[in-house]
Amino acid sequence: MIDFITAKNSGIEMYSDMGVVGFAKTAKAIAYIAETKGLASTVYTSSSMDFADEEGFNTADGALTLWNEAMKIVERKM
Secondary structure: OEEEEEEEOOEEEEEEOOEEEEEEOOHHHHHHHHHHHOEEEEEEEOHHHOOHHHHOOOOOOHHHHHHHHHHHHHHHOO
């Protein structure tokens, strides 16, 4: 299950206790990975999520915005 995320190269890298479980740059792809790998009850974020402009996003909150869009897709399918 995904329990940690980071902003990286204009996308989001997702981790479980086993290591990296996925990387994607679109909300649809992130949602797919979240659906197939599962989400922990708490997903922690790296500080890169707060400074996503340093990882190729247009704004500092760009990665969080992308993650939230993906979670809306996941919620609609529940």
